[in-house]
Amino acid sequence: MSNAKKKVSADDALRMFRQMVRIRTFENNANQLYLSAKMPGLTHMYSGEEAVAVGICEALLPTDKITSTHRGHGHCVAKGADFKAMFCELLGKEEGYCRGKGGSMHIADQSNGNLGANAIVGGSLGIATGAALTSKLKKTGDVAVCFFGDGATAQGLMYEVMNMAALWKLPVIYACENNGYSEYTKTEEIAAGSITARAEAFGIESHQVDGQDVIAVNELSRTLVDRARKGEGPFFLELMTYRYHGHHVGDINREYYRAKSEEEDWRENRDPIIRMRAWLIENKYATEAELDELSKEVTEDAEAAVAYALDAPYPDVSEVDMHVYTDIEHVLA
Amino acid sequence: MRHDIIMPALGMAQDTGTLLAWHKSEGEAVTQGETLFEVETDKSTMEVEAPASGFLVSVSARDGDEIPVGQVIAIISDTADAPAPGETADKEPVEAAQKPDSLPTGKPIIMPVLGMSQDSGVLVGWNKEPGDAVKQHDILFEVETDKSVVEVPAGVDGYLAARLAAAGDDVPTGETIAIISEDPVSDPVDRAYSSSAVPTASADQPSVEVSEKAPATTVAEPAAPKQPEVSRRREPAPEGKVLASPKLKRLAHQAGYDLAHLAATGHPQPFHARDFEALRQAHEKAGKRSEFAAPGAVITRLSARVSPVALDAFLDWATGHIESASDASVIAAFAGASLADQATVRINRRGTSETYSARQRLSETVATEGEPDVIIHDLRGTFISSAELPPESAPVIAIVSSGDELMLTLTCTNALLAGKDAAVVLDNFAGRMADPIRHLF
């Protein structure tokens, strides 16, 4: 754990801890909803990668933009989303962030600058870069962060937009969450050379950071976000992390591509929440009892949100042809 | 603290999973994370871990069972004893829902066939509540079919033990829509129609005898807009095909002209809107009226009530004294005479259809063939107590027994019979039916 006590206030540290616990708790509930056949569709768990989303989003302002991925619940929570509207969206309910039209893989929360999760791997690289172009042209000072996985580095779009972002010095941070697996395949089998070298080829300043260390991620992010605001962007981050679950919830038997012992090692020895908890206690920012109380609060909050979402109404069927166009209320009317 | 063990949803569109094998047996202690059972789904096999530590109890699924996702298959309990029955309430509704329907015993009442080529009827409403005592002649329900609404009596005495369709349901003919039991029932069934729920009534089960299928009439003009079920049945023979544009077909339909008449003149096909004048002339030449009322045409409906007493006596007398006379020929003679000195009358009764060349003299009213000038549906002696059938190629008169009276209902379009003429015709016919002696003079 970074020895960064002086730079991180107790408030900041505790907020980051709480946000990581919120993500983990959200995912545990989402997993349970899915396994108990209460949640339709398909979902991808962020558990294990919490320090990445929280470390970065805690360095951003609400007006800063992010784009997210199919494994996007963590980014959404970290950027300030509300449990109730998220669970409602996961269950396809009217009160969901997207009125039930997006679901797990398309949650967007524009009130907090989340331009949406994207079910096309690498699909949002252009969108984040475009948001940075807006910031530069309108001089808003906003920074855009593009979250994507190691798998997305195989998409050609990434090279096209990094090229333009570097040419035009756009305030965008490409945050590559390297969890070691591109769906069901080891990253080393799909990526030649080094990940960071890809960005360096465009002259983009790149960093590799321990994605299980929220303090380290946050500290680096604060620096880069400030510099991007000043026009020193773009930047590229490779965050070394791990997903505890399979590629998706149903990916249970995965020993053909990943050993159980490896999973146990990450869970037991590199878990970002366990590490942060120890760090908080060690630095006397909180007591065991206080952190237990915090976790309990979050659990209750999540359970209440789940219960609320389960009881919430589905959208009226008349909504099916709404929101196709901004200016045509019912496109099929 | 108890934990339900459910069949997990592991695939994208997975409804069930097959339990391959339990790794723990009933009553055995389990630790969180231990493999509890194996499931096969989407062609892959997965081990499912225990979500909590405790004892495996209330195991309700066996190896090899295929189980809906979300269903509780066991419980992890703090003790090795099975929880009280109330605690396992979760899975009760699942079992209940899977039980086959149990319906009260009694006589099934089916959706009757009431019109031509009728596949289904819309239940307009019930006249009895579930559990009500019903008499054979009580009106049980009303059905809408082929533009007419028919009241259908119960047919048997008993108690309305089940209503298996609701007002507005479109039910295929022959499907059971109610059950009348001999004895009162404590909790009668009442629900909307569902096709899978009730077996189709077999032929030997009592049904309401109201069927009066008219014979299929062929039309020369094939593809004019009609009700779908009619056009299906009236697939024309290839040699009878007339090639015409949809626009001309519509114009012909609206005017009541038959394109076959134009085809008969040898006018070159395909016909288009420009051939409308030729069609009109062909129509006038043929002196015929189109077989069907145009959609949207104004339909005249007139009703009259008469006592059947004199008629019944007259029919007895006539059939005993005039060699060629039958109920049908006598009524045909009355109808024909009401229309003109000589007219062709088709009379449909109990599924048969006869056509008469009707004259004033009963002995001269003889069977014939050809297109009728008036069509009679004689529904006396059926359960139908009210009928209003749409005009066909000629005005239609329905005769039904309604209480102690006969109800005569005439329907026609202006093209077939102008309203004032229709009144004269029906009045004339009703007069003859009420007082048959009048016909003889």
Place this chain on the structure above:
Amino acid sequence: MRKITLSKAVNEALAEEMRHDETVIILGEDVAEAGTPFKVLSGLVEEFGTERVIDTPISEPGFMGIGVGAAMTGMRPVVDLMFGDFIFLIMDQLCNQAAKTHYMSGGKLNVPLVLRTNMGATRRSAAQHSQSLHAIVAHIPGLKVAMPSSAYEAKGLLKTAIRDDNPVVIFEDKLMYQDSAEVPEEEYSIPFGEACIKREGTDITLIGTSSMVQVCEKAAEMLQAEGISAEVIDPRTIVPLDEKTLVESAKKTGRVIVVDEGHQSFGVTSEIASRINEQAFYHLDAPTTRIGAMDVPIPFSPALEDITVPTPERVFEQAKKLVSGELINAA
């Protein structure tokens, strides 16, 4: 009234909208000093600078994606796609991202983006620079599709497109850039979803899109010489489609030919013919027929290329058959 070229009309529309609204920017290959290979954008970079008329690398998916992101966050980008054929390169950004964002977000996010591109064969550009791919785009809910048929429409529709809060794809016929038409000096715009009856007639309706409007108008002239009165209608936008005007005309004349430069199968002609069949069937005195581009890749050789596209002569011949009541496809 003054006459200007379609190229000039597009240029004016962009300049006017960029003056009105500083969030309007142009993104694309060689849009700045080069003013595009068709010189449509000449002079804009001089007025608005390289910050708003932005040259991009040859990275169609990249600059389209950047356009989508910029549109979602407050800009009104006009993305310039040099050839309509390159639409296949940007399908994910156009159809998975731009078209669906408003819907997937339950109405919270908008993508006010214009994709300006072109269509049209007979320029001897062969199979990868000659396609008319508007039907492919029109198939995707969430996109609007405009097809100007002259300089007048090109200006009015582009101004409406830029002001629209939805992604709009506008297809200009690349052979028409130098064609002149009357265009008012004063500003105007043309609403979407309003067809234009270019010529009134009573015997047959000719529906044409983009340059096919001229083809239909020429055919109508030829028909008039034969005593046949043809109505010519330009839908102007195929999404939204002014179904009412098309169906009313079909009901009036009872005969319709739909002419479009996209491939005939599964295309715009099929869609329009089908809607007319559904809504005007009992008024039709002849089968509604389609004339589209041949279902072959566009060939290079002039001898081959010229026969792949609809011509006034083909429309004229077909119209005569329908009006004379000849039996078509009745075997």
